[in-house]
Amino acid sequence: MSAVALQMVCIAGLLGLAVLAIALSRSKTATAVIYGATLAVSAIALIGALRGLLGGATDATTLTLPVGLPWLGAHFRLDALASFFLIVVNLGGASASLYGLGYGHHDPAPHRVLPFFPAFLAGMNLVVLADDAFSYLLCWEFMSLASWALVMAHHREPGNAKAGYVYLVMASFGTLALLLAFGLLAGPAGDYGFAAIRAAQHAPYAATLVLILMLLGAGSKAGLVPLHVWLPLAHPAAPSHVSALMSGVMTKVAVYGFIRVMFDLLGQPTWPASVVVLFLGSITAVMGILYAMMEKDLKRLLAYSTIENIGIVFVSLGLAMAFQANGLKMAAALAFTAALFHALNHSFFKSLLFFGAGAVLTATGERDMDKLGGLIHRMPLTSFAVLVGCVAISALPPFNGFVSEWLIFQAVLQSPELPQWALKIMVPAVGAMLALAAALAAACFVKTYGVTFLGRPRGTAAETAAEVDRFSLTAMFILVALCLLAGILPGLAIDALAPVATQMLGSRMPAQAGQPWLSIVPIAESRSSYNGLLVMVFITATASLAVFIIHRFASHALRRGPAWGCGFSDATPAAQYSGVSFAQPIRRVFGTLLFHARDHVTMPPPGDVRPARLRIELHDLVWSGMYAPIADAVGFLSTRLNHLQFLTIRRYLSLVFATLVTLLLVLAIWS
Amino acid sequence: MVVISDIIVQGVQMLLVLLLAPLLTGYVRKIKARLVRRQGASIFQPYRDLLRLMRKEVVLADNASWLFRVTPYITFAAIWVAAALVPTFATGLLFNWTADLIAIVALLGSARFFLALAGMDVGTSFGGIGSSREVMIAALAEPAMLLIVFCLALVAGSTQLSTVAHFLASSYVGLRVSLGMALVALFMVAIAENARIPVDNPATHLELTMVHEAMILEYSGRHLAMIELGAFLKLLLYVSLIACVFFPWQIALYGSGALSYTIGAGAYIVKLALAGFLLALFETATAKMRVFRVPQFLGAAFMLGLLGTLLLFVSRSF
Numbered sequence: 001m002s003a004v005a006l007q008m009v010c011i012a013g014l015l016g017l018a019v020l021a022i023a024l025s026r027s028k029t030a031t032a033v034i035y036g037a038t039l040a041v042s043a044i045a046l047i048g049a050l051r052g053l054l055g056g057a058t059d060a061t062t063l064t065l066p067v068g069l070p071w072l073g074a075h076f077r078l079d080a081l082a083s084f085f086l087i088v089v090n091l092g093g094a095s096a097s098l099y100g101l102g103y104g105h106h107d108p109a110p111h112r113v114l115p116f117f118p119a120f121l122a123g124m125n126l127v128v129l130a131d132d133a134f135s136y137l138l139c140w141e142f143m144s145l146a147s148w149a150l151v152m153a154h155h156r157e158p159g160n161a162k163a164g165y166v167y168l169v170m171a172s173f174g175t176l177a178l179l180l181a182f183g184l185l186a187g188p189a190g191d192y193g194f195a196a197i198r199a200a201q202h203a204p205y206a207a208t209l210v211l212i213l214m215l216l217g218a219g220s221k222a223g224l225v226p227l228h229v230w231l232p233l234a235h236p237a238a239p240s241h242v243s244a245l246m247s248g249v250m251t252k253v254a255v256y257g258f259i260r261v262m263f264d265l266l267g268q269p270t271w272p273a274s275v276v277v278l279f280l281g282s283i284t285a286v287m288g289i290l291y292a293m294m295e296k297d298l299k300r301l302l303a304y305s306t307i308e309n310i311g312i313v314f315v316s317l318g319l320a321m322a323f324q325a326n327g328l329k330m331a332a333a334l335a336f337t338a339a340l341f342h343a344l345n346h347s348f349f350k351s352l353l354f355f356g357a358g359a360v361l362t363a364t365g366e367r368d369m370d371k372l373g374g375l376i377h378r379m380p381l382t383s384f385a386v387l388v389g390c391v392a393i394s395a396l397p398p399f400n401g402f403v404s405e406w407l408i409f410q411a412v413l414q415s416p417e418l419p420q421w422a423l424k425i426m427v428p429a430v431g432a433m434l435a436l437a438a439a440l441a442a443a444c445f446v447k448t449y450g451v452t453f454l455g456r457p458r459g460t461a462a463e464t465a466a467e468v469d470r471f472s473l474t475a476m477f478i479l480v481a482l483c484l485l486a487g488i489l490p491g492l493a494i495d496a497l498a499p500v501a502t503q504m505l506g507s508r509m510p511a512q513a514g515q516p517w518l519s520i521v522p523i524a525e526s527r528s529s530y531n532g533l534l535v536m537v538f539i540t541a542t543a544s545l546a547v548f549i550i551h552r553f554a555s556h557a558l559r560r561g562p563a564w565g566c567g568f569s570d571a572t573p574a575a576q577y578s579g580v581s582f583a584q585p586i587r588r589v590f591g592t593l594l595f596h597a598r599d600h601v602t603m604p605p606p607g608d609v610r611p612a613r614l615r616i617e618l619h620d621l622v623w624s625g626m627y628a629p630i631a632d633a634v635g636f637l638s639t640r641l642n643h644l645q646f647l648t649i650r651r652y653l654s655l656v657f658a659t660l661v662t663l664l665l666v667l668a669i670w671s
Numbered sequence: 672m673v674v675i676s677d678i679i680v681q682g683v684q685m686l687l688v689l690l691l692a693p694l695l696t697g698y699v700r701k702i703k704a705r706l707v708r709r710q711g712a713s714i715f716q717p718y719r720d721l722l723r724l725m726r727k728e729v730v731l732a733d734n735a736s737w738l739f740r741v742t743p744y745i746t747f748a749a750i751w752v753a754a755a756l757v758p759t760f761a762t763g764l765l766f767n768w769t770a771d772l773i774a775i776v777a778l779l780g781s782a783r784f785f786l787a788l789a790g791m792d793v794g795t796s797f798g799g800i801g802s803s804r805e806v807m808i809a810a811l812a813e814p815a816m817l818l819i820v821f822c823l824a825l826v827a828g829s830t831q832l833s834t835v836a837h838f839l840a841s842s843y844v845g846l847r848v849s850l851g852m853a854l855v856a857l858f859m860v861a862i863a864e865n866a867r868i869p870v871d872n873p874a875t876h877l878e879l880t881m882v883h884e885a886m887i888l889e890y891s892g893r894h895l896a897m898i899e900l901g902a903f904l905k906l907l908l909y910v911s912l913i914a915c916v917f918f919p920w921q922i923a924l925y926g927s928g929a930l931s932y933t934i935g936a937g938a939y940i941v942k943l944a945l946a947g948f949l950l951a952l953f954e955t956a957t958a959k960m961r962v963f964r965v966p967q968f969l970g971a972a973f974m975l976g977l978l979g980t981l982l983l984f985v986s987r988s989f
Binding site: 373376377380391394402406409410412413415416424425427428429432435436438439440442443445447450451454455456517519526528529530531534535538540542543546547555556557558560561562564565566568571573575576581582583584585588589 | 725726727728730731732733734737751755766768769771774777781787791795796797799802804806809812814817821824825829831889893896962963973976977983987
């Protein structure tokens with residue numbers, strides 16, 4: 001059985017599970033059966049994909065099924081790039097299934113989630129494997145619809161219906177853009193197989209249009225600013241393990257689509273294209289994290305943080321395009337590998353954090369961090385796992401987020417070699433934006449973790465929280481281990497990504513496995529190197545040494561007492577810093593310009609017993625500046641055209657006749 | 672043999688920074704006191720403070736979690752590892768390839784991350800105000816610092832600190848506009864990162880003026896000692912960084928004999944003394960800013976770093 005056939009069997013299994021879930025919808029055991037089976041199938045698919053990437057089987061295997069367009073059939077192909085993204089998809093799928101085994105029991109309406117969960121996974125797998133435009137679009141739409149159904153699982157909760165609607169509109173728009181992109185790629189001959197598209201010569205104007213359409217199509221699914229508006233609505237609305245899949249995995253499938261078209265189907269990228277991608281990516285990174293900083297709903301915050309990380313991935317891809325267009329092969333491989341590595345890392349820690357948010361939701365029923373606090377005492381294991389996730393996503397050593405961002409910075413430092421002035425001016429600014437995004441991410445996750453897990457409980461929900469079940473914890477701790485492993489042994493991951501870079505760019509990063517002490521050396525040791533393992537060993541060793549020496553030779557006495565707080569200690573928990581107050585300095589520095597943020601304080605006069613009030617005004621300028629006018633225009637046109645519904649038969653007939661005459665006239669003039 | 676001498680040099684370096692750090696802080700305090708016509712405490716006072724704190728018992732708030740108790744050790748370890756990777760009197764240390772300048776910045780970021788979390792752990796308003804302002808300052812100082820790193824890396828062709836120091840010490844780099852900008856920006860960042868006067872007051876206990884001090888308000892005993900030592904080390908780290916990159920005179924190159932190591936160590940002490948004096952002078956001569964003036968101050972550093980980097984992208988000769 002070839003590798004691609006194995007994957008297709010797994011997908012068929014997932015689709016079968018979706019049908020089975022409908023049959024079992026009313027039974028008690030459905031949750032355990034479906035998630036257990038999904039876990040097993042995802043694990044098999046994951047092992048298959050890992051074998052494909054690590055086993056050096058770089059030659060693609062293909063499979064044609066007699067469905068789809070009659071003269072085309074449905075083509076599926078497994079190459080190095082698809083293998084890598086299958087790993088991302090199925091690792092996410094397996095961990096989400098494991099988490100679902102525990103989390104699914106708390107679902108009020110499991111029959112609304114169970115059938116669509118395996119179907120959603122199958123859809124994502126199919127998109128990555130599709131080898132012709134028709135199957136690709138069909139699977140893409142299948143994936144979008146399955147995830148839309150999951151977003152609408154709890155349709156009675158306020159805001160979810162709107163989230164589903166916005167998501168549906170944006171997804172349809174994105175698919176339309178992709179449809180047009182593939183139409184352009186297929187050219188006048190209309191050959192929709194990827195192999196034929198690859199072989200064809202594309203006109204320059206077509207390549208430009210395809211770039212714009214791909215940025216619209218894949219970019220809206222991935223969450224590039226200004227197409228990101230659906231993401232913070234839809235991702236949090238789904239159940240938490242599905243949010244993890246949507247944020248950690250489905251955005252990566254969109255990145256896959258972008259890479260497939262830009263680096264593979266279109267042949268060589270051009271440098272003006274890279275300028276556009278770099279610009280959008282850096283804007284996305286900074287805006288995404290600033291939105292997250294302003295947010296107090298845990299899951300929405302994580303969705304915004306996904307936007308930031310997608311921006312980072314796109315910046316890295318933009319750098320790879322710029323280097324590749326100028327024939328700087330080594331630098332291109334470095335930037336491309338960094339982009340893929342960051343995509344993988346992001347799927348680890350974003351899934352972990354969404355699982356953590358789900359655990360908090362299970363334990364407290366609360367997503368608003370300003371009503372939580374002190375959970376570190378009530379949920380010790382969850383809070384430890386989330387702490388690791390927060391450290392990893394803030395790009396701090398020795399975890400994995402740091403390694404991929406470090407590689408991207410190394411790629412930025414290669415850029416003076418680029419000959420074009422536009423890029424020479426652009427890249428330093430992009431590097432500055434990335435640095436800003438990284439620093440803001442750390443600030444954002446200090447806020448998230450500090451307000452949610454530390455301090456004193458701000459309500460009864462947080463006071464009575466209890467630790468979640470074992471399945472959820474196991475899923476979280478597997479991801480914790482992966483975050484740490486990818487951070488201290490990055491060389492292995494970089495080597496595993498080499499076939500992908502070779503296939504897409506024709507070059508790869510130098511082999512890292514032979515480096516002493518398992519360091520990573522992107523270009524040459526004299527330039528830069530990093531060793532996560534030793535950093536971790538040093539920190540652990542020095543910290544342990546300090547603990548040992550102090551406890552051995554100095555005091556280890558300890559007394560518990562009330563908090564000092566400068567003598568002002570009997571304040572209520574409500575007097576603590578909340579998420580909103582924590583973000584106030586950053587809101588004032590950045591938000592004044594970007595969100596038109598204003599704080600309105602109303603202080604009653606002395607002697608008045610009314611409470612003082614603080615009202616914070618924030619405007620989403622993207623929504624009010626771009627989406628609201630479009631929505632208004634559509635509404636205006638609809639009301640105008642509404643009159644056409646109530647015409648008499650005579651008027652309808654004359655309308656038809658007039659149209660016919662007009663079209664005939666156009667034809668006559670045309671020819 | 673070579674490995675053994677490498678390990679010795681690395682170990683000497685790690686111990687040296689640990690022993691010198693409190694002295695530098697004590698020296699700066701002494702100079703500041705003398706400048707305002709006070710007698711001032713002995714320059715060895717920080718050592719005594721540390722010993723006193725270590726012998727005292729820890730008074731822990733009822734609500735403090737395990738994170739509160741491990742943070743002092745984590746922050747201390749992260750800062751010490753970072754400080755051990757900055758060349759002081761000699762380049763070419765044994766483990767200098769484990770982390771480059773970007774990683775050093777990130778290590779300091781880790782220390783700050785945990786300290787800010789610990790500030791929020793007890794659940795008093797002071798901890799919150801400290802952490803909140805600290806991350807605001809860090810959100811501006813870190814990108815500025817990274818741009819300075821880009822500047823240096825583009826001049827020296829490496830982010831490896833030993834290589835940078837080696838390059839700037841051994842070849843004739845000359846006066847460069849970009850390096851001048853980087854130096855000014857690095858000085859501003861160092862002021863902000865070490866909670867020195869125009870940004871934050873290290874000696875204050877007035878609530879509304881505190882940033883760093885508010886975060887560690889709940890700490891006592893050995894925990895406080897660790898955090899204080901970390902703060903001393905951080906100051907030393909930044910001074911060493913400025914010294915080894917911009918003023919690498921007499922720094923011993925890798926593999927040179929014991930004599931040049933001694934000369935390097937002597938030169939290093941002189942540089943520290945000079946830097947401490949200038950810092951004290953600067954602090955005495957300026958007044959503390961309002962918190963919301965700090966973004967402008969650091970924005971200037973950020974822009975200087977960006978300008979320097981841009982110039983180097985335009986032409987390597989700037």
